[in-house]
Amino acid sequence: MRWFALPVLLAVTPLAAEEPAPGANPIIRDRFTADPAPLALGDRLWLYTGHDEAGEGEMFNMKEWLAYSTTDMKTWRFHGPIMQVADFKWTQKDAWAAQVIEKYGKYWLYAAVEHDATKPGKAIAVAVSDRPEGPFTDAKGSALVSNDMTPKGTHSWEDIDPTVFTDDDGTTWIAWGNRQCYIAKLGKDMVSIDGPIREITPPHFEEGPWLHKRGGLYYLTYASLDRSDHTDERVSYATATALDGPWIYRGELTGSGEGSFTIHPGIAQFKGQWYLFLHNAALTIGTQKGALGRRAVTVEHLAYDADGLMRRVTQTAAGVTAPPPAP
Structure with a gap:
């Protein structure tokens, strides 16, 4: 009697997708984030982002700013929303790009928003907190920069995306723009422009x-x-x-x-x-x-x-x- 080897059919279980290593890109995976702004403070790095909530067919839907922090660049702690665009009572929408800096023992958030109908167009808001994780509150009660302050621009959304930097002499500068890039000194109060706005x-x-x-x-x-x-x-x-x-x-x-x-x-x-x-x-x-x-x-x-x-x-x-x- 002759024996024949018969093929054995094995059930193959698909391998689960391998989880990305901590710190691999994208670094935030539980929600959609944009416009990152890092701030190094001692042994902790803070990261401020916008929150993308667009549904199908939407372009941008952004209502709040978020904060994260890390000590090792691999694991990120979520500190929740730090401010809503609605907290600026003179705005109507769009929690666009923001940056936070530390000065005078406080934390200052500069952000792009859409001004209400009294000054149509994009604008730059400023908020303040005693802690890097917020909460932040409106520091001025009105726009730091509004579209009427940059009349040479070609469109109503040029006053967006602020970046703020303190130089070695203690002077703080702000730059911003879309298509045109502007720069100016901030006043010592951190909520005013001190001197001319220059295009660079x-x-x-x-x-x-x-x-x-x-x-x-x-x-x-x-x-x-x-x-x-x-x-x-x-x-x-x-x-x-x-x-x-x-x-x-x-x-x-x-x-x-x-x-x-x-x-x-x-x-x-x-x-x-x-x-x-x-x-x-x-x-x-x-x-x-x-x-x-x-x-x-x-x-x-x-x-x-x-x-x-x-x-x-x-x-x-x-x-x-x-x-x-x-x-």
Whole structure:
């Protein structure tokens, strides 16, 4: 009698999708976030974001600002919404890009909003808190910057995306804009403009400026759009030896964010390392896929060459779970 080996059919169970490593991109995965603004305070890095809540067919639906923090760049603690756009009684909608800085022992939030009908167009609001996690309250009761203050602009949404920076002499500056980039000194009260508003628009400037300093060099990093060459924003930057310029264009720092027309840089040094925060539209939550109004914050290592220029950054899924680049 001869025996034949018969094939054995095994039930194959699909492998569960591997969970991304803590700190991999996108770094926030339980909700859609955009317009990252980091703030390093001692051994904790704070991250302020917008909250994308767009449904199908919506462009942007943003009603509040959120706060996160980390001590290791891998695990992020959620501190909840820190402020609603409705808390600014003179606004009507749009909790767009914001940045928080510390000065005088308080925390100051500067944010882009839509002004009510008394001063139509986008505007910049300022709020204050005794703690980095908020809650924040309106510090002025009216706009810090409104559209009528920049009459040379070409459209009503040019006064958005504030970035605020305190120089070594204690002077605090604010820059902002869409298509045009403006800069001005803040008053010592942190809720007024002290002196003229100057235009410093670098090549291909679209929006989302970010100011920082390293050594004796100032950096203006921003979302750029070369309309003759591409359709999605990228990140470019310029440098100067004084905040009011002249600014020297240094080219692109990154390409576009995955799946996203917009991109928004935020830069911080934390525990001896430099980081570049961005957003893309690569996140899916349940059945909701990333989109123009459903973005996700990411972070990458940032490095400089011997001349102080920033090395080009490649956006990755690994993010800071990969080792930093060699010096």
